Amino acid sequence: MIHPDQVAEMLYPALTTSKPGPIPTVIPNPTHYQLSSETAHRTLWVLFAAMTLFSxxxxxxxWNVPVSKRVYHVTTTAVTLASALAYFGMAAGHASSLSCHAVRDRHGHGLPDTFHDECRQVYWARYVDWVLTTPLVLLNLCLLAGVDGAHTLMALIANVVMVLAGLFAAYGAEGTAQKWGWFVIACLGYVFVVWHVGLHGTRAVQNKAARVSKLWASLAIYTLALWAAYPIVWGVAALARKTNVDTEVVIYAVLDVLAKPIFGLWLLVSHRAIAETNIELGGYWSQGLPAEGRIRIGEED
Structure with missing residues (x-):
């Protein structure tokens, strides 16, 4: 007589003879790096040379301008000089670090998920450059229009907040409200800059000559429109990471040349041709502290 188990083996041999194999091993993906290449390095060196030349x-x-009338010359030179130092640091490879975040890898078929790191090179010296130079550019616009000190100071503070928020966003945790929250704060800072410089500058410059008003309007529209491109590139590159580091470096290089040396050259050449733009500062700016009233120790009566 045939045993029931023998019947099952004859009818379904695969079910009775096969044994479950081992669970496949899931190997996590290696860390992905987004780094600059020779294209970015050459661009950084070119920008260092260009900013130094413009300085x-x-x-x-x-050289032939009295010290009391060198306000715009001092600010524009400081802008390109600070930018040159920042580009030297980036070109030399000592002004960047990696911003890493974990990415989930879903394998399906009952296999466990794994994680790998994605690290992108962030040039933090770029933000140091912006936090030093962009307030000087705004200061030039405010001085040219004759904006009062209170609104000038508020515009400069909003500008610093904008740049620092961008730095924090670049290093923020991926996929969290932290990164995009800082991005929103930076955009609000830009709105405040436009508000104070654009609105109050327009009101203040109406009291000046027509040539000054026209020059200020051209420089203000040029600068604020150009600055609007920065957060777009910043969001696509540093935050969303949709472009490589080389493309980011090249685009920022073009924007920096337009926003700093070209702006400065435009301002200085026009300033020399329009006498109404002169801002003459005396006192400590051009003469130092007065000598009267100083106490000299050991001096005989």
């Missing part, structure tokens, strides 16, 4: 040009343009 020398701006300094030479101030």
């Amino acid at each position: 020398a040009v701006f300094a030479l343009l101030s």
